[in-house]
């Protein structure tokens with residue numbers, strides 16, 4: 001596997017931390033759009049071997065797009081997405097949160113100019129586009145703290161609109177139970193049809209509040225394909241839904257076949273006794289994500 005991100009920042013120091021963070025953010029954006037994670041590559045290849053006819057031909061096109069990106073650095077798909085960061089700050093890692101978020105935003109704008117990326121971000125009413133792939137509230141940045149850790153972990157998801165538009169939330173009642181959850185997920189995948197560019201990863205959020213449930217569904221799509229949830233009850237729900245989804249016959253790009261989804265991933269939070277929220281967030285076949293871990297000694301490690 002090759003990477004086109006030759007400008008990756010590989011070390012940092014306290015003196016240059018925020019400038020380096022902006023460069024890391026820029027590198028992550030390019031990496032996510034051009035260097036698909038190994039689990040996604042493996043899932044596309046496995047589906048290619050399973051399918052035939054039109055479905056197989058669509059998967060051949062996907063494999064070719066990955067290869068072209070590896071060779072040339074051209075992004076795998078034309079959609080530069082809407083950038084969402086998931087940041088985990090170790091409590092032993094000294095960082096100013098406001099400057100960190102500003103640096104991440106700056107990096108997205110730098111990458112947009114540096115790599116001539118399409119700016120996909122607009123004002124929701126005026127549709128004004130300042131050609132930076134940033135704007136009020138964008139990039140979205142989720143922050144978690146890790147007690148005792150001495151590193152900073154930054155995961156970037158530049159989410160494509162085709163799949164993000166296929167997002168669903170329903171405030172079920174407790175009486176709807178697990179059957180209601182399963183029905184809602186299957187109905188959502190049927191409603192999405194070919195629009196999220198299948199084969200997909202179907203992320204499911206369970207519990208919490210309406211907003212937390214939707215966020216959990218997106219987080220669920222980030223788990224590498226092939227890693228079931230560690231809790232057996234959730235893993236069983238994931239496996240059962242994946243089997244049911246792949247019997248729907250939607251197939252790669254909606255052209256029919258046995259691979260509508262590569263995986264179903266669920267994450268949950270406890271909820272109110274009179275609530276049963278469920279959310280669906282779908283990731284397209286491209287499965288773009290890139291990660292940088294900044295260690296206490298200044299090393300910067302890139303991954304997915």
Ligand code: SF4
Nearest residue numbers: 077160162163197284
């Ligand atoms: S949904 Fe994914 S594969 Fe489809 S156009 Fe958008 S980014 Fe590309």
